[in-house]
Every structure is written in C-alpha cells, then in structure tokens.
Amino acid sequence: MSQYPHRIEIKICGNTYRILGDENPEHIKKISEYVDTKMRAITTDSDTVSTGKVAVLTALHIADELFKTRDKAEEKLSSLINKMESTLKKIEGISAPPQCASVNAHV
Numbered sequence: 001m002s003q004y005p006h007r008i009e010i011k012i013c014g015n016t017y018r019i020l021g022d023e024n025p026e027h028i029k030k031i032s033e034y035v036d037t038k039m040r041a042i043t044t045d046s047d048t049v050s051t052g053k054v055a056v057l058t059a060l061h062i063a064d065e066l067f068k069t070r071d072k073a074e075e076k077l078s079s080l081i082n083k084m085e086s087t088l089k090k091i092e093g094i095s096a097p098p099q100c101a102s103v104n105a106h107v
Contacts, residue, residue: 004020004021004022005022006020006021006022006023006024006025006028007019007020008025008028008029010028010029010032010036011032011036012032012035012036012039013036013039013040013043013051013054015051017032019032035058035062038058038061038062039054039055039058042054042057042058042061
C-alpha cells in the first residue's frame with residue numbers, strides 16, 4: 001500500500017499530472033485549478049511562451065499573494081493581542097481590591 005492514500009490526475013495548462021498525497025482529492029483539485037487559472041492568466045497577459053518561465057512567474061505571483069496575506073494576518077493578530085492586553089489591564093484594575101491605608105489605633 002502506498003504511503004499516500006489519495007491519487008488524482010489533474011490538468012494544468014493542458015498538461016496532465018498524477019498527484020499522490022495525504023490531502024483530500026477535492027482540495028488537490030481546488031488548488032490545481034487555482035494554479036491553472038494563474039498560469040493561463042500569465043500566458044494570456046504576456047508574450048512568454050516557455051512553460052518553465054510561466055511556472056516561475058506564477059510561483060512568484062502566488063508567493064506574493066501568500067506573503068501579503070500572511071502580513072495582513074500578522075498585523076490583525078498583533079492588533080487583537082494589543083486590544084486584549086489593554087482590556088485585561090482594565091479588568092485587573094477594576095477587580096483589584098481598594099488599597100486601604102494602615103491605621104494605628106490606640107485604645
């Protein structure tokens with residue numbers, strides 16, 4: 001038995017590839033369609049004919065999307081963490097018992 005439970009054939013820019021993997025076949029199909037769409041857009045928008053060059057340009061475009069998305073997610077996460085820390089400090093300030101001055105009483 002193969003170490004990869006899923007086997008699927010996909011087409012990207014007219015070429016058929018057999019993919020073996022752990023991921024659900026629907027997921028593999030979805031990402032292969034995404035790559036195919038990106039490669040076809042680059043082929044349409046440029047004079048590049050070489051499949052290798054189109055693949056490299058596609059990889060650069062997808063990497064750019066990944067980095068921008070990751071940067072936005074990190075910014076949002078950082079902002080949420082700062083808000084949570086601020087809210088926690090306010091809550092801690094509200095729930096802290098009032099400080100009483102010590103009193104020396106002489107009877």
